[in-house]
Amino acid sequence: MSEAILDVRGLKLHFSQRSGVFGRDRAVVRAVDDVSFALRKGETLGLVGESGCGKSSLGKALLNLHKPTAGEVIYQGKNIAGLSDKAMREYRRSLQIIFQDPFESLNSRHTVSAILEEPLLIHRIGDRSSRAQRVTELLDMVGLPSSAANKYPHEFSGGQRQRIGIARAIALNPSVLICDEAVSALDVSVQAQILNLLLEIQRELHLSMLFISHDLGVVRHMSDRIAVMYLGQIVEIGDAQAIYEQARHPYTQGLLAAIPRLGSSPEESSQIGGDIPSPMAPPAGCRFHTRCAYAQAECSKQAPELRAESASHFTACHFWEELKLREFTPAERKPR
Template sequence: MTLDTTHREAPNLDAPILEAPNREAPILEAPILEARGLVKRFSRKPDIAMRLLALAGRPIDRRTVHAVEDVDLAVAPGEVVGLVGESGCGKSTLGRALAGLHPPTDGDVLYRGKPVRELTRAERLAYTLEVQLVFQDPYASLNPRRTVRQTVGEALAVHGLAPRGEIADRVEAALAEVGLDASYASRYPHEFSGGQRQRIGIARALAVDPRFLVCDEPVAALDVSVQAQVVNLFMDLREKRGLTYLFISHDLGLVRHICDRVAIMYLGRIVEEGPAQALFSDPQHPYTAALVAEIPDVRRRKRRFTPIAGEIPSPLAPPPGCAFHPRCPHAMPVCRETRPALAPVAVGRRAACHLHTAPGASPAAIATTVGVPS
């Protein structure tokens, strides 16, 4: 419950028990996992009818969804990087692309400095197993017809990672690590609560000894009290196993507490990236500022709850220029024409906003963004 900013009793935001140990530490190590110019588009394949119509002169409407556009993101070993954005902004797609589930349309995913598409078969298997996913929906992420033992031990058995006789022990060890009793191993998923299922999902990932966990909204479907337990488990595992995390979430309060660095995504692109504390206390992009203004905080007497005006635009037809301009209170003519690049704005911080570069504009205006007037 300590993480619950809405129901917090002691209004001290700066002393959470889950404080990340090396917060704000300079990144010296080479990244363990990196996206370079990563693009992921999903397009409808033209079927026979469409191809026939194309012969008759009608252009093929491929309806391409630009899920992830030109993303650069590097995660150093041991880091917890938060990935934040509204539903449909491409954060899950980015996470899955990093885990190797979606082959990129363009650009590269690099694992320990090597492009994933150039890995040998054995290296590829190592990468696939070492970068694991924890899913949002604890009901859909476990096969209802397989026991916990079968689910957690499957990869060990299939890839021969442990001798047959030891698989049961490895499964029990993984269950113990997530705080589940060994006697649960022979049960089926429907016998468990959401939180327990999520632990089983984590045990499944831990069984193959991962180095990196991509957590795709791992607590969003859980009760608030259970959320804190699961988040604590992640942080424990981080210390015990030296895990690195990409933590995808729309919960800014949570991200602020557990992440070292945060990247904010909007419509497939990263619009701001930087150390968690700095990013939340001094946003360098109007979208970040608007999100931060919406974090509930009991210390603030008067609660101004101004939602960001407008809808997130369709990823089928992203607006020209800066994708955020239709909703941005500081939008200038240049924003409608030219897309701002994600460029360094301070030490260790990057932002994609014309207010930093356009002549006559002042980045100070960003701090005044509170919600966004319509």
């Protein structure tokens, strides 16, 4: 087992939000609530879950784009959680992110050359000539011609803009790359090209990647391990093959059962029943119990901890041992 490059311990990210008449009441949005995991050197850890479960918030909290409320993010023996922007600067070279929307994340007023040169200027790397050479190298790495350097983002397709976003993210030779729904805004025909590009770059640069997505098919293609997130918490984590073939948590099983399959009926590929609760008022006990077909009295009273099924597979469910041999059918997915 390889060494952890990023060790996350009890991370919380809570937002204060005004509510009620005239906004006098304060509510707390528990976007990320006591999350712990390790990202190993050279691996891709997939992070999956429904929209609104806290995946993107977690990714941004790791980089201090959102300041964590509590917990630790250990990188190179240093807790970087909550560092000031100035103190965080030295870590920006090693920790980078690819955003979901390539058009929104690129400055429309800058040429591609200026966009790719900016991180080099910020970190005072090279002179004008060497930076121009680096821009050409980056464009070549992501499959774009050198002539793209003098164009603007609006002159490119969505897939090409995402290639530019990838080039910017790897400009400083980072060791950790967070991909926040990096292909969800792209046409299906383009997604495979970008995914294969990310895998190629990962091998070449020996990157560790946190790959955030709601698409389990994409995550399976990309990931060595998978973490499943629900309402701000990780409910299952393990090797990708084990998650897909031996998922233990009812939520994970429901997500897998909801993947559309050729020839399946709408009932067979239906989503998990019910709506995801508000992160301002998460259910007591197991947060999934309000939508779980297997919920029992204990589930509403006591929150389950992540427990080891094996050395590399952990599940937060009181009854996973009873459920592990059962078939999770569409009929059973209806909430009680």
